[in-house]
Amino acid sequence: MSDRSSTGGYDPSGIDLDAWTKLEEQLEQSIPHYDKVNRWMTFGQDKVWRRNVRNHAEEGMKILEVGCGPGSFAEDLVGLDVTCLDPSAEMLRVAKKRVDSARKSRGEKPAKYVEAIAESIPLPDDTFDRVFCLFSFRDFQDKKKGLEEIFRVLKPGGQVVICDAGKANWFHGLAGRIWMATVVQLIARIITKEKDHPWKGLARTYSHYGTNGYYRKVMREVGFEDVQGRLLLPFGMSSRFRAFKPKR
Numbered sequence: 001m002s003d004r005s006s007t008g009g010y011d012p013s014g015i016d017l018d019a020w021t022k023l024e025e026q027l028e029q030s031i032p033h034y035d036k037v038n039r040w041m042t043f044g045q046d047k048v049w050r051r052n053v054r055n056h057a058e059e060g061m062k063i064l065e066v067g068c069g070p071g072s073f074a075e076d077l078v079g080l081d082v083t084c085l086d087p088s089a090e091m092l093r094v095a096k097k098r099v100d101s102a103r104k105s106r107g108e109k110p111a112k113y114v115e116a117i118a119e120s121i122p123l124p125d126d127t128f129d130r131v132f133c134l135f136s137f138r139d140f141q142d143k144k145k146g147l148e149e150i151f152r153v154l155k156p157g158g159q160v161v162i163c164d165a166g167k168a169n170w171f172h173g174l175a176g177r178i179w180m181a182t183v184v185q186l187i188a189r190i191i192t193k194e195k196d197h198p199w200k201g202l203a204r205t206y207s208h209y210g211t212n213g214y215y216r217k218v219m220r221e222v223g224f225e226d227v228q229g230r231l232l233l234p235f236g237m238s239s240r241f242r243a244f245k246p247k248r
């Protein structure tokens with residue numbers, strides 16, 4: 001991962017391919033304990049944040065989740081036409097089992113699954129009413145390119161909602177890095193019972209991640225309108241961005 005720039009806690013140039021490939025390996029290793037570590041490190045708030053994002057969808061809408069991981073969010077998308085995208089075949093395998101079994105129990109058709117990165121989405125323009133991105137935006141190699149692709153596949157008037165770690169400014173970022181380097185490491189070690197657990201590497205994506213203000217600016221540059229990005233409680237541990245593709 002490239003060094004943080006001196007511009008307040010972000011590196012606009014993104015993550016290099018070697019660092020990203022290593023990150024993907026660590027994310028796959030995290031699958032067996034992923035939900036449990038998340039629950040503990042956020043004091044159970046991840047459930048509240050997921051519900052917050054889910055509430056932006058209305059029945060029958062076409063939804064794309066970018067970076068679906070093991071399906072922790074997509075399994076609870078009810079009454080919607082869902083497409084799950086992730087670059088990891090292993091994540092998609094786990095997500096498919098989990099999401100389709102939840103959908104089957106509700107009498108819904110299976111979701112669709114796409115193996116791809118956000119920066120190159122192999123789907124047509126103007127397709128989705130909503131694009132959701134939970135705790136995956138931070139992992140994109142090139143966040144601006146990912147946002148451009150999300151913009152392209154959204155229908156005119158469609159909305160993107162992104163939820164990820166919070167970073168208001170340099171000082172808040174420092175507090176977040178201390179949290180990631182101490183409490184999160186301890187929780188991951190206790191839950192995984194492993195000294196070399198994947199959260200050792202995963203914490204690094206936060207150091208590299210930009211501030212809310214920086215990504216709001218990038219979203220406007222991409223063409224989104226009504227761009228909002230704010231910290232969520234408690235302690236601004238996470239942030240939520242919302243923005244619309246203009247109606248034609």
Ligand SMILES: C[S@@+](CC[C@H](N)C(=O)[O-])C[C@H]1O[C@@H](n2cnc3c(N)ncnc32)[C@H](O)[C@@H]1O
Pocket residue numbers: 024027066067068069070071072073085086087088091116117118119133134135136137139140141
């Ligand atoms: C921490 S998991 C998030 C899982 C899930 N969305 C959730 O709600 O917990 C991050 C996911 O982002 C995916 N990812 C990493 N880089 C990506 C990229 N460039 N484009 C799309 N997804 C990416 C990873 O493979 C991983 O499955």
